[in-house]
Structures are given as structure tokens and as C-alpha cells.
Amino acid sequence: MSQNSTRDPLGVLSSTEPVVAQSTYVRINQKPLEALCEQWIQAMGKQKAEDDSQWYLQYHFFDGTERTVNWMLLLDALNFCFWAEKGQPRWTITYQGETLNGYWAEAAALTRAVEEGLPLWDAGYLSTIDLDTISHIFRGSHTIPLIEQRLHNAREVGRVLLERFDGQFSRVIEQAQGSAVQLALLLAEHFPSFRDIATFRQREVRFLKRAQICVADLHHAFGGKQWGAFHDLDQLTAFADYKLPQVLRYYHVLEYTPELAERVDHHILLEAGSPEEIEIRAATIWACELIRRFLLQRGFIITAAEIDQRLWFLGQQSEGMQPYHRTRTIYY
Numbered sequence: 016m017s018q019n020s021t022r023d024p025l026g027v028l029s030s031t032e033p034v035v036a037q038s039t040y041v042r043i044n045q046k047p048l049e050a051l052c053e054q055w056i057q058a059m060g061k062q063k064a065e066d067d068s069q070w071y072l073q074y075h076f077f078d079g080t081e082r083t084v085n086w087m088l089l090l091d092a093l094n095f096c097f098w099a100e101k102g103q104p105r106w107t108i109t110y111q112g113e114t115l116n117g118y119w120a121e122a123a124a125l126t127r128a129v130e131e132g133l134p135l136w137d138a139g140y141l142s143t144i145d146l147d148t149i150s151h152i153f154r155g156s157h158t159i160p161l162i163e164q165r166l167h168n169a170r171e172v173g174r175v176l177l178e179r180f181d182g183q184f185s186r187v188i189e190q191a192q193g194s195a196v197q198l199a200l201l202l203a204e205h206f207p208s209f210r211d212i213a214t215f216r217q218r219e220v221r222f223l224k225r226a227q228i229c230v231a232d233l234h235h236a237f238g239g240k241q242w243g244a245f246h247d248l249d250q251l252t253a254f255a256d257y258k259l260p261q262v263l264r265y266y267h268v269l270e271y272t273p274e275l276a277e278r279v280d281h282h283i284l285l286e287a288g289s290p291e292e293i294e295i296r297a298a299t300i301w302a303c304e305l306i307r308r309f310l311l312q313r314g315f316i317i318t319a320a321e322i323d324q325r326l327w328f329l330g331q332q333s334e335g336m337q338p339y340h341r342t343r344t345i346y347y
Contacts, residue, residue, distance in 0.1 A: 141173025
């Protein structure tokens with residue numbers, strides 16, 4: 016896989032590659048991968064890409080100021096684990112007459128809170144936010160999963176911003192000097208909840224899912240300008256979560272051993288940091304990288320982050336797909 020590899024300043028590709036090479040439970044199938052690429056090649060130019068501006072206007076708070084920048088950091092600090100236990104209903108909210116779940120519900124809940132007067136961009140406010148307030152923000156059909164961890168992460172955002180960055184995430188962005196990679200690394204360095212790093216056979220494996228997606232979200236929210244201007248977005252990898260492997264498995268790009276497939280299909284929990292979970296995430300990273308390389312060879316320049324977004328949107332219409340793997344974690 017390492018032939019013709021790109022630079023890997025995040026250490027994600029280089030640290031996940033040995034996992035894929037030594038994988039016991041998950042493999043990447045080249046022929047279905049190429050078939051999926053061919054489908055995309057046929058579709059490219061025929062369909063309009065997702066309109067990022069509309070995506071952000073619909074459920075996301077945006078006023079074009081540093082308030083939005085801090086709000087975006089909070090959004091991605093809390094962007095994890097929305098699934099329900101087997102047989103239980105998902106957490107949903109109603110926003111502007113629409114019932115939402117998952118990430119859309121999180122974004123809308125944080126936007127609703129701002130509309131109700133809660134200053135979610137204020138580091139001092141976040142540093143001392145309490146459980147009752149978090150519960151009110153995410154009020155819905157049921158209690159949002161891992162609510163205590165969300166409280167911890169919200170406080171961490173406020174505390175770190177106050178202690179190190181004058182209360183402004185924009186200071187972190189300024190330190191990155193227009194580098195998406197540096198901003199992701201700064202997030203992982205200064206905010207422990209963004210430090211998405213595992214261990215596989217005594218070796219460090221880096222994913223940095225939420226750190227990378229925070230950078231991509233800033234880029235989309237600000238239309239590639241101001242605090243969303245980065246010169247090296249092509250160096251980001253895919254954002255290894257639970258929806259992408261579900262989609263890749265549906266297209267037979269990823270294949271699980273029968274034992275793992277049975278566990279996933281029966282909603283049996285995979286422990287965070289277990290070999291199975293790490294292998295699924297590593298294979299997801301590399302499947303997207305191989306898709307990127309195949310498309311590049313065919314003359315289509317697309318980033319891993321754009322491939323990720325395309326797969327994620329496919330996953331929002333998941334009827335007929337096998338279930339996604341279940342892992343209780345703050346990292347995705």
C-alpha cells in the first residue's frame with residue numbers, strides 16, 4: 016500500500032498501515048473498491064456536489080465572527096456517539112418542526128441553545144457549565160448518550176481556551192498559520208479529548224478523527240476564507256467513524272471475518288481500543304486512501320476528506336445496509 020504514498024505529516028496513514036497489513040478481522044477488497052470508483056467516475060460531472068453553504072445554514076449557528084469559531088470547536092468536541100442500545104430508540108430532537116437524530120440533532124441542539132440565549136461561544140461560560148444546562152441543551156426524546164463525557168469535553172474547551180488562548184479558538188487557528196495539519200495537531204496537543212490515539216500490538220495508531228473533522232468543518236463553514244482558509248487540506252485523511260465502514264462494507268470494499276460480522280450484525284459492543292475496533296478504523300482510513308489514489312490515476316483529483324463526505328452522505332440513506340459497529344467512545 017505504501018507505494019506512491021503521499022506525505023503523512025499527521026502520522027495517520029503510516030501508523031494505520033501496519034494494522035491493515037497485520038489485520039486478522041478486516042480486509043480491503045480491491046475489485047469492489049475499483050468498481051465503486053468506476054461508479055463515482057460515471058457520476059462525477061453529472062451530479063451537483065453537496066452545497067456546503069446550505070449544509071451549514073440549515074442546522075449550524077453562523078455569524079461570521081469569532082463566536083462562530085468557538086461554537087465550531089464546541090460542536091466537534093461533542094460530536095461523538097449518537098447510537099442507541101439494541102432495541103432502544105435513538106436520541107432525537109425536534110427543531111423548527113423537523114425531527115433530527117445523530118450529528119444533525121447535535122448541531123441543531125447547539126444552535127437552538129444559542130437562539131435561546133446561551134453563550135456557547137464564551138469560554139468562561141463553558142468552563143463552568145453544569146450538567147443541568149447540558150441536559151437542557153440536548154433535551155429531546157431521550158437522554159443523549161455519554162452526557163457526562165459531553166459535559167467534561169465542554170468544560171475542557173472552555174478551560175483550555177481560557178488558560179492558553181485568551182478564550183478564543185481563533186488564536187489556535189492563527190498558530191497553525193493556514194495549515195490544516197498543524198491545526199489538527201494543535202487540537203490533539205492542547206485538548207486531550209481530541210487526542211484520538213490507540214495502541215495496536217504495542218504500537219501507536221493515530222486516527223485524530225474529531226481534530227481533523229474540526230478543521231474540515233471550519234473550512235466548509237467559512238467557505239475556505241478567513242478562519243477556514245487552509246493550504247494543505249489534501250493532507251487530511253478520512254475521518255474514521257462508524258458510518259464510513261458501514262457504507263464500505265455495503266459495497267464489499269470492507270469484508271469482516273464471520274465472527275466479527277456476526278458481532279457487528281447483532282449489535283454486540285466492540286470495546287474501544289480492541290483489535291477488532293482498531294482494524295475497522297484503520298481499514299476505513301486506507302480504503303479511502305486507496306479510493307483517492309485510484310481516482311487520481313484516472314485523472315480525478317479528490318481529497319480523502321471529500322471521499323469521506325461522499326461516503327458519509329451515502330450512509331445517511333442506510334436502508335438495506337448491514338448495521339454499523341457499536342463502540343462507546345468519545346472519539347467518534
